[in-house]
């Protein structure tokens with residue numbers, strides 16, 4: 001884990017309220033594994049850092065893909081190339097690479113945690129890797145030509161939810177599943193592979209404060225007790241996680257009291 005001032009070398013708006021931000025730091029870039037995240041300090045006056053998956057790495061740079069959803073991400077979006085932000089990372093445990101026909105399932109911005117994983121599968125000659133992404137509507141213009149896309153309103157790709165596409169992949173022999181997105185979606189992904197002996201890894205995006213295991217604000221319930229998502233996760237085996245009935249976050253009621 002490194003803490004460093006990282007210079008922004010590129011910022012690109014890829015859709016409404018969605019940005020890719022590229023930072024320069026050779027060590028964070030080289031150490032980052034798929035599914036790990038960085039914790040970013042948003043500058044003077046901001047107390048809590050914000051966590052973002054490492055979206056991609058290239059030479060001495062790493063990038064994040066983020067959506068503006070509140071005060072923190074709004075502030076992040078105001079930063080420009082040549083400015084620097086204090087970054088801690090890479091944090092957490094990422095995805096193990098398993099399976100000959102893996103399928104990657106992204107819901108909304110959850111796709112950000114899967115891009116580097118896809119790259120690593122391709123690097124290791126697992127050309128049968130499939131990517132399926134689901135959005136509520138056609139808001140995300142992220143370039144990922146290999147992905148099958150569906151939207152709830154049918155405005156882009158197939159009409160429906162990702163678990164529909166996942167079931168088709170499971171019928172055609174997918175042998176490992178990796179997913180990141182809203183917890184209600186992750187619960188359905190876990191249900192889809194339950195009892196099928198298909199390793200299924202889910203990346204949880206809980207509210208975080210410290211990001212390094214000290215405050216317990218991110219805990220989730222597992223079959224072996226409470227686990228810190230920032231430290232023991234964010235990636236867990238699906239049959240370890242105990243979701244509530246709807247799959248909603250148990251710590252979602254916590255509100256940040258600062259900007």
Ligand SMILES: Cc1cc2nc3c(=O)[nH]c(=O)nc-3n(C[C@H](O)[C@H](O)[C@H](O)COP(=O)(O)OP(=O)(O)OC[C@H]3O[C@@H](n4cnc5c(N)ncnc54)[C@H](O)[C@@H]3O)c2cc1C
Pocket residue numbers: 037050051052053054064065066067068069070071072073074109112113204205206207208234256259
């Ligand atoms: C390990 C991890 C990786 C993440 N990776 C990414 C990423 O790659 N790209 C990205 O856009 N976002 C990612 N997130 C979510 C991101 O951290 C939050 O969107 C961000 O912290 C919101 O800060 P804010 O101050 O703008 O919003 P807030 O004012 O805190 O919240 C605004 C709205 O966003 C919702 N929200 C806030 N935090 C989360 C969260 N953790 N999960 C779901 N909804 C949330 C709130 O319910 C509220 O409706 C990740 C979160 C975690 C824990």
Ligand code: FES
Pocket residue numbers: 207208209210211212213214215216217218219228229230231
């Ligand atoms: S965010 Fe503090 S323990 Fe996970």
